[in-house]
Amino acid sequence: MAITSANQLELLQTAEAVAREKMIDPNLVVEAMEESLARAAKSRYGSEMDIRVSIDRKTGKATFTRVRTVVEDEELENYQSELTVAQAKQYMESPSVGDTIVDEVPPVEMGRIAAQSAKQVILQKVREAERDRQYEEFKDRNGTIINGVVKREEYGNVIVDIGSGEGILRRNEKIGRESYRPNDRIRCFIKDVRREPRGPQIFLSRTAPEFMAELFKMEVPEIYDGIIEIKAVARDPGSRAKIAVVSYDNSIDPVGACVGMRGSRVQAVVNELQGEKIDIIPWNEDQPTFLVNALQPAEVSKVVLDEEAGKIEVVVPDEQLSLAIGRRGQNVRLASQLTNLDIDIMTEEEESARRQKEFEARTALFMETLDLDEFFAQLLVSEGFTNLEEVAYVELDELLVIDGVDEGTAEELQARARDYLEAQAKAALDNARSMGAEDSLIDFEGLTPQMVEALAKDDVKSLEDFATCADWELAGGWTTVNGERVKDEGILEPFDMSLEEAQNLVMTARIMLGWVDPAELESDAEDLEEEAEGEAEA
Secondary structure, rough: HHHHHOOHHHHHHHHHHHHHOOOHHHHHHHHHHHHHHHHHHHHHHOOOOOEEEOOOOOOEEEEEEEEEEEHHHOOOOOOOOOOEHHHHOOOOOOOOOOOOOEEEEEOEEEEEHHHHHHHHHHHHHHHHHHHHHHHHHHOOOOOOEEEEEEEEEEEEEEEEEEEOEEEEEOHHHOOOOOOOOOEEEEEEEEEEOOOOOOOOOEEOOOOOOHHHHHHHHOOOOOOHHHOEEEEEEEEEOOOOOEEEEOOOOOOOHHHHHHOHHHHHHHHHHHOEEEEEEEEEEEEOHHHHHHHHHHHOOOOOOEEEEEEOOEEEEEEEEEHHHHHOHHHHHHHHHHHHHEEEEEEEEEHHHHHHHHHHHHHHHHHHHHHHHHHOHHHHHHHHHHHHHOOHHHHHHHHHHHOOHHHHHHHOHHHHHHHHHHHHHHHHHHHHHHHHHHEEEEEEEEHOOOOOOHHHHHHHHOOOOOHHHOOOOOOHHOOOOEEOOOEEEEEOOOOOHOOOOOOHHHHHHHHHHHHHHHOOOHHHHHHHHHHHHHHHHHHOOO
């Protein structure tokens, strides 16, 4: 096939037709044609030549040119695409290094192999352009709902036609045991869009909590307008869900607005989610109050929050326990996901038994360590004293409020408590030294003898060892594994050390050892403050 004999406008017409079909820029198709023709020309004139092709965007005429670059004499390597300054004087008056000489060459005859190669180049370029267009189109729609048509099902995964591309709804992203047939219409949430070598992969979901939130946004105008905000969503797909909402307009009830007239709004969402029951809960800044709402329909007697551990204890009447837990633990599990807290539910009877056990344990502690009779020890516990440190170092006036305690008795109590604590500290220190604890760790401010002993038992025996510890190794923490919160025990957790205190101690040790420059820390802190201020202004 000779380019010269072909209809020159046919190139442009072909490019426009392909671009229209694939919905890409016609220029990209023309550029692919230029590259394919240049490859064919190189196979004819020689692969070492720099042959370029330019197709006129108006007439369709293809111009073949040979490009040579002027280089230094010692740098001349490719005689087909380079030439020296002296050689270039044949073509221009005063050439310099870096100049290019462009000569037009005759068009080539394209044989069957060259034509096939050109076709492959064009198809490859068109495919790449189509993939780029699809990715650019769908990456901005990530996190939104899309309507599509089921094309086929492969190994439980549903392939969905979403217009100018295909999405995949994996089996674990489908609600319950729902099944689809080809040409069924389906509504999904675009969970992720990834650019991959085989083209953009669009992952869909019907089980994501965000899918429910977007459905409510479509059904409730107040959410779309920002008057009502969805603060949290927890789902057991196909079975039950909880959604927390808050209103920024005192005249609008967030729960009522989401339910709609005679339940019309929430029913539309329920129908889309295959009958999934939805509890709409008013959100509250106060976590215990929010949790009480989240555990509906169960009634809650008392809530005890441990913010540091992210754990909360809920006390319910005996007859409400099964309702609070729910079928197979569903109610408490969804409430835990909604509040992001680890919830421990107990009955009033169980809580009473636990409190009694704690009372007896503290009473026995004071009887044994302070040499008190049971009645006097119970008085201390009743007044809120939980450990020896409180007795030893509390203000004297707080002991004098106890019935039958005068100033002399209070001083004696504190003296006994301090003597016992000092003896314990000495024993702990001696034990730590016997295990190899170094003075650098023993003298480090912020660690008690009992803490040093616990560290030595865990093979942390010097300040260098201590400085290599992570904060969670000392204070403990929580890790989420397969959706379950798992407790990480800390070396110093029995001493009620917080994560922040552990961070400060470790950083102080690193500064003392010269591992960290305090000036750099101050600079980093200032940068963080500036970033926070910038975000607040934005």
